[in-house]
Amino acid sequence: MWQRALLLGLLLLLALAAQMTVFHYLSVGGALPDLMLLFALMFALRQGPRSGLAVGVAAGLLQDLTTGTFLGLNALTIGTVAFLMGLVQQKIFRENVAVPVLSSIIGSLLRDGMSMFFLAVFGVEFAVGRVFLEVSFPAALYNGALAPLLYSQLFATDFWLRNLSSEG
Amino acid sequence: MSFLRRHKQTISAALVVAVTIAVMGLTARERERITYLEVVLLEIVAPLQGALEFVTSSVVSVSDSIAEVRTLREENRRLEEEVARLSHLLDDLEELRRENERLRDLLGFASRYPYDTLAAEVIARSPGNWFSILTIDKGSRNGVVVDLPVVTAGGLVGRIVRVTPRTSTVMLITDPKSGVGAMIRRSRDAGVATGQLGSDPLLLLKMFSTKADVSPGDTVVTSGLSQIFPEGLKIGTVVEVFQGEFGLVTQATVRPAVDFDRLEEVLVILAWPRGEEAR
Numbered sequence: 001m002w003q004r005a006l007l008l009g010l011l012l013l014l015a016l017a018a019q020m021t022v023f024h025y026l027s028v029g030g031a032l033p034d035l036m037l038l039f040a041l042m043f044a045l046r047q048g049p050r051s052g053l054a055v056g057v058a059a060g061l062l063q064d065l066t067t068g069t070f071l072g073l074n075a076l077t078i079g080t081v082a083f084l085m086g087l088v089q090q091k092i093f094r095e096n097v098a099v100p101v102l103s104s105i106i107g108s109l110l111r112d113g114m115s116m117f118f119l120a121v122f123g124v125e126f127a128v129g130r131v132f133l134e135v136s137f138p139a140a141l142y143n144g145a146l147a148p149l150l151y152s153q154l155f156a157t158d159f160w161l162r163n164l165s166s167e168g
Numbered sequence: 169m170s171f172l173r174r175h176k177q178t179i180s181a182a183l184v185v186a187v188t189i190a191v192m193g194l195t196a197r198e199r200e201r202i203t204y205l206e207v208v209l210l211e212i213v214a215p216l217q218g219a220l221e222f223v224t225s226s227v228v229s230v231s232d233s234i235a236e237v238r239t240l241r242e243e244n245r246r247l248e249e250e251v252a253r254l255s256h257l258l259d260d261l262e263e264l265r266r267e268n269e270r271l272r273d274l275l276g277f278a279s280r281y282p283y284d285t286l287a288a289e290v291i292a293r294s295p296g297n298w299f300s301i302l303t304i305d306k307g308s309r310n311g312v313v314v315d316l317p318v319v320t321a322g323g324l325v326g327r328i329v330r331v332t333p334r335t336s337t338v339m340l341i342t343d344p345k346s347g348v349g350a351m352i353r354r355s356r357d358a359g360v361a362t363g364q365l366g367s368d369p370l371l372l373l374k375m376f377s378t379k380a381d382v383s384p385g386d387t388v389v390t391s392g393l394s395q396i397f398p399e400g401l402k403i404g405t406v407v408e409v410f411q412g413e414f415g416l417v418t419q420a421t422v423r424p425a426v427d428f429d430r431l432e433e434v435l436v437i438l439a440w441p442r443g444e445e446a447r
Contacts, residue, residue: 071194118192
């Protein structure tokens with residue numbers, strides 16, 4: 001159990017570091033993928049709403065502490081979206097490859113919608129339509145494209161760890 | 169009592185959400201000090217980011233070089249001509265500098281002091297699409313403190329907003345929370361340049377006067393009014409001028425002078441002459 005938690009923590013730190021470095025060279029039209037959200041969504045789809053919520057809050061909090069402003073914005077939005085997607089996964093056939101893709105696109109748009117709401121509440125001025133078209137939509141598509149890759153890799157690692165735990 | 173028991177989970181969740189929103193509101197403004205947790209996290213992630221940034225930029229650099237091999241010969245010939253031309257230009261500039269110094273002496277003005285700067289490497293960028301920040305590899309151990317301006321040879325990059333012993337966070341001028349005292353170099357009309365959310369990092373320049381003399385192509389520089397940035401640092405170039413809401417303010421979009429996607433090294437201005445000192 002502790003091995004899985006440790007590995008998850010390390011993977012989240014690595015994903016955060018990659019998002020702040022490598023993925024800036026791989027941005028599409030200025031849009032960055034949201035690895036923290038993808039992580040949480042993949043866990044939510046595979047293990048249900050509670051796991052999604054826990055991983056989402058942890059991932060969001062890491063991102064919040066790194067950004068240093070509006071602490072809790074990412075934890076709240078990623079946690080909520082992962083929880084909701086976790087509820088949905090109980091009613092769908094999650095092995096279908098379209099599921100992670102669609103969940104990532106919908107989840108990204110939902111998270112950005114929540115983020116925009118809170119930023120507007122706290123006085124940040126922006127043009128909703130422009131931000132949606134130029135930032136949220138390309139980022140959602142990017143997340144959707146990355147999702148199947150992350151989905152398979154993440155759970156291959158998890159499967160390996162489970163075997164390791166049972167052998168130990 | 170039974171109501172509380174029945175809805176324990178819902179009430180707990182609502183409380184957590186309320187507290188989170190309150191914390192969000194409290195941290196929406198800039199803080200003088202950061203938490204110990206943030207220091208620990210940033211210090212742990214920094215070496216990892218440094219390594220990843222080094223590997224990635226090396227790979228990008230090598231691939232760029234390979235792609236440019238075909239044009240290298242042509243480029244080399246062109247550069248040789250350019251070097252010859254620039255050498256002449258340098259000679260001319262040296263003459264002008266000497267003449268300028270003599271004129272300044274005549275007018276009784278002292279030459280401006282050079283800024284006291286610290287070179288730093290960019291080790292990480294924004295973790296999301298909402299805020300524009302950079303992490304650099306110099307911190308309080310190197311004399312960096314909050315609010316110091318950060319520049320490149322091209323112009324203004326931003327200012328320090330958080331400092332740990334070995335790293336600092338720079339809020340870029342394109343961040344939606346950033347506001348820089350600015351003026352049009354040609355007309356000296358002043359305003360505030362703020363960042364905007366969006367894929368194209370254009371700044372919004374709100375002029376203080378409705379009759380401000382500003383046109384596309386004008387160079388925008390720091391006004392020095394905020395005391396955070398020295399006067400005269402290049403911010404960018406005016407792209408478009410328009411009237412704001414109800415025609416009460418003149419506004420302009422400004423393309424920053426710095427290419428924020430390609431930043432690798434920056435200079436932190438540790439000290440500069442202010443007020444009377446600057447004259």
